[in-house]
Amino acid sequence: MDLNAGIASGELSAEEAAKAYLAVIEATEPKVAAFNEVHAERALERARRTDSRRRSGDDIGPLGGVPVAIKAVLCTQYGKTTCSSKMLANFRAPYTAAAVEKIEEAGAIVLGKTNMDEFAMGSSTENSGFGVTHNPWDLDRVPGGSSGGSAAAVAARQCVAALGSDTGGSIRQPAAFCGVVGLKPTYGRVSRYGLVAYGSSLDQVGPMTRDVTDCALVSRAISGHDPRDSTSLPAEAPDYLASINTPMDGLRVGLPREFYSDALDAEVNQAIHSAAGVFRDAGAEVLEVSLPYSRIDRDAGGNLSSYAVACYYIVAMAEASSNLARYDGVHYGHRTARDVDDIIELYSRSRAEGFGQEVKRRIMLGTYTLSAGYYDAYYNKALKVRRLIKGDFDQAFKVCDIILCPAAPTVAFRIGEKAGDPLTMYLADIYTISVNLAGLPGLSLPCGLSRAGLPIGMQLIGPALSEETVLRAGRMFEKASGVARLKPPMIQGMAAN
């Protein structure tokens, strides 16, 4: 990475770099509002220590001096860990998340915690308890969600990279809306220790960066086995950077026929097919594959319909209702100030006051689908459909190496446009949720701009543990298409970073 190389050689100091990025934050935050907290003093202190290590001849690490931002869902022992929820508005974590420990061990300078949909529940960052983040490409539009703050911060050049989390598309969809690169790793590839749990069988931490090479670098830093997370895969992560520019002879790119219905915005459809053409021109074989259980139709009422979305939301909400039971006003988090008669009232009032509407909806739906009389029809049924959805991918990967599809069905929508109908918002995730259900790696990267100048994101999906393939294919696309490091108009006037 250029910045890290510059700092390691002494050309530029880490302190100067940190100050420069903090200045961008100060200049752009009134418009973008990507951050919940900025830890300026701590960042400058760590930057100064990086410079002094460099002067002593010590290795500053592959991300030494590189300013990064951390989604508010990840625990840090400094500042607060709020998940952008009033429920955790004053919570100070007693330990730091594994992914944050690792990125700091690699030398990165954490600038602050970014805004998100509360408890990672949402697709627009409009569900934040602390205000909306604005898309740097068009301030009237959402940055996507739930990692909207992280995506916007990278796009607005407030930091070089950010960590997000992805349960149903929460890295990949905001990456697409903000014109940046985002990777959801194979489930278990990155430790979930210190990641506040939403859907434990779906959640993953991942990088959000300006280009695929930086994504490979940050992925390498945060991946690997962690004995503190019992779902952490024993496999050691390869050095993604070593192979990133290696040509991919005979790459087979699959296009799922079920994803290209009239559900997809015409411009996005065209951009994805152009991207397929770029792969073809670069020597790859492009073929049609089939993912029947991930198919997208329209129902009689004209609404989008997808088994995978139903399956995902049943599973995610059931897991959420269980995971969010811990917020009871007793151990940490918000406690009602009202006089209560008994402990049940303490729980019920504290939770009513601390949680926003979307969180309440999901907890209640999860509780309903797990309750006696409904468990088999909903939750157990969804787990069977989950196996069928994964089976489709296993079949497809017998004839192709990666799958190419949209990261989102549209470009970024306007703030407030979908806020009235929860179901419409859930359907923003149609291209991302299957990947979480199947536990596969998914890379979101920009493939062009719409006629109105908004980023369009494509998604590359690979078999389990194939991040190396997916990243190499993404790099191949960047080189062949020239689409990389897109800059929103609002920052084009600023001094080059």
Place this chain on the structure above:
Amino acid sequence: MSDKRIDLDTVRHIGRLSRIELTDEEVRTFSGQLAAIIGYFGKLQELNTDNVEPMAHAVELSDVFGDDVPQPSLTPGQALANAPQRDGDFFKVPKVIGDS
């Protein structure tokens, strides 16, 4: 959104199971929204899953054990640092056990 609603008593019941106190307005709003979403979930009934095993986890790891060796953990002070109400090393709560 469809006109279907879940009856208000069921919504209140779910609220109680979820330990979330709901206002009358929330009960009314949720009765419509939850019905629409649960109606959507019903789509899965179209699929034949007779011979399919449920899959809770995409990655088939099981019996992940650690060595039975004590490791450093949180001190009582750290564990209670965020407690809304505490009494020494205890979290304070309203009386749990009834008088009867």
